[in-house]
């Protein structure tokens with residue numbers, strides 16, 4: 001009987017992983033239609049996208065505008081956002097609003113208050129139903145050699161931005177959108193999944209783990225609140241979608257890793273999942289990659305890729321040292337001539 005039980009259990013585990021999961025993935029990534037997002041979050045409402053001037057953020061703006069939302073672009077470089085805003089308006093006929101803000105300023109509570117005041121002034125009269133916390137920066141290198149400004153910017157741009165913008169958005173939803181559905185899309189990364197922090201990317205990975213955990217925490221808290229206090233004015237009826245992509249070719253990522261996808265294809269995949277799922281890779285290539293990489297021998301090959309990345313960095317370091325030595329030699333020669 002015990003043997004029968006183990007056989008049945010084994011068949012269940014294998015069937016779930018090798019049959020049900022791929023079939024479910026095929027349904028999600030290839031067959032399932034996109035939700036009617038205007039009907040779900042409100043006709044003529046606004047979507048607020050951080051880091052909207054470039055890369056994934058720019059493409060998410062196009063996807064949301066195509067779905068009929070007016071777009072608030074919130075990022076650092078005004079000129080880039082103005083170009084994107086113009087494209088959106090001429091292509092999709094929706095309204096746009098450009099708000100310029102440098103998230104690296106968010107290093108104190110007073111800066112958070114200034115940010116909220118700016119948002120109230122710029123967007124207080126807009127009915128924002130969707131927030132995309134996309135803004136982020138990367139850094140690759142040894143932990144102890146990271147320039148200290150870079151280290152703090154990673155915390156402010158990647159983590160503090162998510163806290164402050166989400167807080168502003170959820171307060172607005174609780175105040176102005178009672179009984180209406182809202183959506184929060186948070187950007188984490190595949191580097192934050194599993195138990196292997198990626199070498200040479202550990203600070204970036206840690207900030208992305210923060211993004212993942214805050215996103216999942218907000219999803220749990222607001223789902224719970226809705227059930228516990230039906231009708232309370234503090235409730236927010238919220239869809240939360242946590243995004244953890246692998247390699248997407250953008251300004252941040254030169255795209256030399258296997259399985260790199262375009263920002264446009266990734267962004268389409270993300271908006272297709274909105275209202276359906278609580279987390280996504282965005283593109284099927286990244287979902288398939290993670291599914292396969294979980295198993296031997298690919299797990300080991302994946303670890304070898306980390307080793308390759310380490311070797312690449314050692315090479316980079318050697319080149320840097322050679323450059324410094326050459327510069328020193330020029331200085332020494334000059335000193336000797338004098």
Ligand SMILES: NC(=O)c1ccc[n+]([C@@H]2O[C@H](COP(=O)([O-])OP(=O)(O)OC[C@H]3O[C@@H](n4cnc5c(N)ncnc54)[C@H](OP(=O)(O)O)[C@@H]3O)[C@@H](O)[C@H]2O)c1
Pocket residue numbers: 050051052053054055056057074075076077080101102103104134135136137157187188189190244245246247248249250251252253
């Ligand atoms: N690309 C990937 O392979 C990948 C993989 C996993 C996760 N992600 C995540 O996806 C998100 C978007 O990444 P991406 O590849 O699209 O990056 P990106 O091409 O570098 O674009 C980042 C955007 O954020 C803005 N930004 C950067 N620092 C800012 C600051 N201090 N204040 C305000 N705005 C700032 C940039 O503005 P400027 O134009 O002024 O620079 C730009 O518009 C990030 O959260 C990232 O962690 C990316």
